Amino acid sequence: MLIKAEGITMDFGGFKAVSDASLSVERGEIVGLIGPNGAGKSTFFNCLVGDLRPTQGQVWFDGVDLTNATPEEHARRGIGRTFQLPATFEDMSILENVMVGAFLRHPRTQDATQAAHEILELTGLSGLASQKARSLGTPGRKRLEIARVLATQPKLMLLDEALAGLTPVEVQRAIDLVRRIHKTGVTIVIVEHIMEVILSLTDRVLVFNQGRVIASGVAADVVNDPAVIEAYLGRPRTRTRGGTP
Ligand SMILES: Nc1ncnc2c1ncn2[C@@H]1O[C@H](COP(=O)(O)OP(=O)(O)OP(=O)(O)O)[C@@H](O)[C@H]1O
Numbered sequence: 324m325l326i327k328a329e330g331i332t333m334d335f336g337g338f339k340a341v342s343d344a345s346l347s348v349e350r351g352e353i354v355g356l357i358g359p360n361g362a363g364k365s366t367f368f369n370c371l372v373g374d375l376r377p378t379q380g381q382v383w384f385d386g387v388d389l390t391n392a393t394p395e396e397h398a399r400r401g402i403g404r405t406f407q408l409p410a411t412f413e414d415m416s417i418l419e420n421v422m423v424g425a426f427l428r429h430p431r432t433q434d435a436t437q438a439a440h441e442i443l444e445l446t447g448l449s450g451l452a453s454q455k456a457r458s459l460g461t462p463g464r465k466r467l468e469i470a471r472v473l474a475t476q477p478k479l480m481l482l483d484e485a486l487a488g489l490t491p492v493e494v495q496r497a498i499d500l501v502r503r504i505h506k507t508g509v510t511i512v513i514v515e516h517i518m519e520v521i522l523s524l525t526d527r528v529l530v531f532n533q534g535r536v537i538a539s540g541v542a543a544d545v546v547n548d549p550a551v552i553e554a555y556l557g558r559p560r561t562r563t564r565g566g567t568p
């Protein structure tokens with residue numbers, strides 16, 4: 324087991340954004356987290372990476388209890404996460420942005436530069452290395468966010484809507500990139516609203532609704548689960564016979 328989170332609850336002054344949620348991921352898996360807006364997916368991620376200390380529950384990573392560890396300790400142990408809103412350094416070059424990640428494993432500038440160049444190659448950003456991050460559009464920004472995290476050499480990558488806002492063609496390129504990253508040996512947990520991404524990338528999914536895990540299993544099965552359909556639509560799907568209801 325690479326990561327095991329058990330009974331995670333995050334209580335914001337009486338409001339439970341996450342309630343008794345558990346997740347175990349084996350090395351080499353790609354697991355999806357889905358659920359409607361506000362279901363608690365990002366909050367759950369925050370609890371896994373040390374950005375929030377869960378009110379209840381425990382997080383073990385690679386055999387170590389990281390429940391109360393700092394975000395830096397999580398990163399050092401090998402958990403990397405992308406932010407739903409990319410955390411880009413706008414006035415720094417794209418190379419320098421990736422170097423911020425690379426410095427975690429390579430304290431010497433020369434080594435960090437070389438490592439960052441390798442990541443830019445892998446993520447298809449090499450041609451833009453010297454440009455300022457502020458020059459990037461959404462697809463480039465999403466790619467840079469992945470590159471910066473990848474430069475920390477994570478064992479586990481948590482992708483929080485890293486493909487949101489892309490055109491269908493760009494989504495396909497991003498799916499290819501995630502597959503490439505996975506092939507290098509990185510385990511992946513991905514939050515995504517784009518069903519095509521979830522169906523084509525994940526081995527299995529967990530469905531969140533109102534802070535709770537309400538279903539889990541292979542994505543193609545889970546999306547037909549009545550409880551899941553109800554969570555998304557707010558009511559069970561009913562068949563209508565011809566015409567508009
Ligand atoms: N720091 C906070 N303080 C209080 N409430 C919060 C805080 N962070 C998140 N919430 C609330 O917790 C709930 C879950 O939010 P979260 O961002 O985890 O949902 P999500 O599943 O990631 O949604 P989306 O798909 O829209 O990104 C929301 O109602 C949100 O307003």
Ligand SMILES: [Mg+2]
Nearest residue numbers: 364365366407
């Ligand atoms: Mg979110």
